[in-house]
Amino acid sequence: MSETPAISIRNLVKRYAPVAGQDAKLALNDLSFDVPQGGIFGLLGPNGAGKSTLINILAGLVLKTSGTAEVWGFDIDRDLRNAKRSIGIVPQEVVFDAFFTPSEVLENTAGLYGVIKPLRRSMEILRAVHLGDKAHAYARTLSGGMKRRLLIAKALVHEPPVLVLDEPTAGVDVDLRRQLWDLVREMNAQGVTIVLTTHYLEEAEELCDRIAIINHGQLVTNKPTRELVEMAREKIVVLTLDREIGAPLNHPDFIKCEKLGERMIEVTYDKDRTNAGEVLSHVQDEGFAINDVTTREADLEDVFVSLTSAARPGS
Ligand code: ADP
Numbered sequence: 001m002s003e004t005p006a007i008s009i010r011n012l013v014k015r016y017a018p019v020a021g022q023d024a025k026l027a028l029n030d031l032s033f034d035v036p037q038g039g040i041f042g043l044l045g046p047n048g049a050g051k052s053t054l055i056n057i058l059a060g061l062v063l064k065t066s067g068t069a070e071v072w073g074f075d076i077d078r079d080l081r082n083a084k085r086s087i088g089i090v091p092q093e094v095v096f097d098a099f100f101t102p103s104e105v106l107e108n109t110a111g112l113y114g115v116i117k118p119l120r121r122s123m124e125i126l127r128a129v130h131l132g133d134k135a136h137a138y139a140r141t142l143s144g145g146m147k148r149r150l151l152i153a154k155a156l157v158h159e160p161p162v163l164v165l166d167e168p169t170a171g172v173d174v175d176l177r178r179q180l181w182d183l184v185r186e187m188n189a190q191g192v193t194i195v196l197t198t199h200y201l202e203e204a205e206e207l208c209d210r211i212a213i214i215n216h217g218q219l220v221t222n223k224p225t226r227e228l229v230e231m232a233r234e235k236i237v238v239l240t241l242d243r244e245i246g247a248p249l250n251h252p253d254f255i256k257c258e259k260l261g262e263r264m265i266e267v268t269y270d271k272d273r274t275n276a277g278e279v280l281s282h283v284q285d286e287g288f289a290i291n292d293v294t295t296r297e298a299d300l301e302d303v304f305v306s307l308t309s310a311a312r313p314g315s
Helices: 051-058 080-085 102-113 122-128 146-158 174-189 201-207 225-230 276-285 300-308
Strands: 009-018 025-035 040-044 067-073 088-092 162-166 193-198 210-215 218-224 234-241 253-258 265-272 291-298
Touching: 009 234, 025 067, 025 210, 025 218, 025 234, 040 088, 040 174, 040 201, 051 067, 051 088, 051 162, 051 193, 067 080, 088 146, 102 146, 146 162, 146 174, 146 276, 162 291, 174 193, 174 201, 193 201, 201 225, 210 225, 210 276, 210 300, 218 225, 218 300, 265 276, 276 291
Parallel strands: 040 193, 040 210, 088 162, 162 193
Antiparallel strands: 009 025, 009 067, 210 218, 234 265, 234 291, 253 265
């Protein structure tokens, strides 16, 4: 029997009303996918893809135009209260009242969620995000990294089974990024299903066991990370030849061949099917000598670019 997905969306459409001189904007265009329970799910897409719109719909902050969305099996139309209780959203921006302490921030948030005092676990949650010793310090005295961890703690106050982080590491330095990644892994190990939006491929590849890519409000792909990485098995060689070439060369082993200059070509091949030596000998068979060779592996970035560079659908 299959488990209820942590999040399930079907045919979700969001059309923003036209604003001052601008046309209506189709931000989500018939989007459907499931986030399974228990993993770290990456929602990836370039700026403007529709990631925040989707999260804001799940958080009850933006009204969808049509389609359905469920969180932990609770439909956001029929049971918004339980849907909201099942999800914690960590926003991008750090906004706290500077004169509250982390402990007060959590107590206030728990109050808003209606968590009664005996059930509040503020200290435990602060310890989980490594802020136990800062429980009674003013928020304004916390470092940037501590403030981000407090945001995560705040989203956990009502102990939701799903935690959504919206661009958790946008604009943070490498050290802090690593710390936040560790924290996300710790939360996940404790059983929280994580969804994170990011436009950093490296982040998605490092953290997520599954990645959905959206572009122009549509699903481009939704696969286990290792399958996506597997798609990055193309290799590229750039060859400088001894003389000018006319048209790019053709060979069944080449995925493609492009002319970069009068004497320079770039050949893309499948590294599981052939190798650079073979590619070079095919070029030599055409009567060219090779003056210089550089090679490059396609990475997830290339896969992302090729998947998201498809023509924009009509909106
Ligand atoms: P992402 O989070 O992936 O960058 P968004 O969900 O913010 O994408 O935006 C998706 C599209 O919807 C963009 O074209 C954006 O300009 C548009 N959009 C977002 N919010 C609004 C709004 N409040 N009013 C009108 N258009 C909006």
